[in-house]
Amino acid sequence: MSLRWKISATVAAVSVVVAVALSLIVHLAYARKQADDAHRLQAERIQLLLREYHRGSQPAFGSRLDDPAVPADLRAAVRGGKVATALRQTSEGTFIWAAAGTGDHVLSLRSDYRDSLGDLAALDRVLLLGSAAVVAGGTLAGIAIGARLSDRLRRAATAARHVSAGDPTVRVGAAIGGRSHDEATELAHAVDAMAGALQARLEAERRVTADIAHELRTPLTGLTTAAELLPPGRMTDIVQERTKALRALVEDVLEVARLDTATERPALSDVALGEFTTHRAAALAPDARVVVRVGTVVATDPRRLERILANLLTNATRHGRPPITVVVDGPRVTVRDRGPGFPGHLLRDGPARFRKGGDRTTPGHGLGLTIAAGQAAVLGARLTFANPREGGALATLDLAPAAGGEPSP
Structure with missing residues (x-):
């Protein structure tokens, strides 16, 4: 997952947590306030009804005397002339009860709590819409922030790769742009x-x-x-x-x-790769076997190409064992021997000057493959090294075909 989406996911998760937490707090606070108001109002009602009962000895305004539906705990709480309220949910619905003790009797009043629950449900819908808006806004803000930071870091990585490739004109600070002086800018200046x-x-x-x-x-x-x-x-x-x-x-x-210096420039010309390789290999390594599978014309510098072939063949002759095989397949040239193969450090890190394999008695100074790789870079070609499973060492040179160059068998 890229940094952009990590930041977006983090901001979205934080937005969800904040929205849910705030919604729960508001919901619980409003529900508690509703319940407290209902209890207080119901207690005032039962006290008024109790005074009316004492005047006329009859329950009035929907109140009942010794109602069997009164909750047992509420009936017990009003003994001795006390007043109590209770909120109960039954199969018929949710009700707010109020009761008052009067001698051996219990005067009670039951009111529907449905309107309060409706108001709470309406509040929940508003909170849900608000939470969705907060999460959506936070996610979009996270995507925008993450995209900007990710884009700056990606431009910095691209510029750093150009610098590591030897381009002295590229600067990471100029590549990321922007006027903000944040950590990315500090990193760019440090690089x-x-x-x-x-x-x-x-x-x-x-x-x-x-x-x-x-x-x-x-x-x-x-x-x-x-x-x-x-x-x-x-x-x-x-x-x-x-x-x-x-x-x-x-x-x-x-x-x-x-x-x-990275200032070398090739003198390009169209070269028939099959013929060129055959003639040069015959002069440089007469014992090497040349196979032209598919010949083609490449745009290259003949002098630099000859230098690469000479160094690859010299390396195969000095450090490998026969037979040495040179294969031309389109714009690709491979040089293979049956020796011990390339050393591990060369396959891992590439050619290093004045560094040879483990056998220090072999002639040379460790510059041949370094020069071949450098000349290939000047030509815009790709030179790779490998040790095939069958044994030996394999060097592969991929050249750019010339415009309009048609392969020929």
């Missing part, structure tokens, strides 16, 4: 402050990483040139291999730093 602090920290880290990588480029260029001039030998091969690996690492770090 904006946190996002600004995190963004500044990430930007500082990105600048440091990019600056370090740039500064390493110049000495690495000289080191590479010097390594190529060394005389042939085992140590020369080791130096050249390490220099090449270090240069590749610096280039990867620079690429990650550029992707972190």
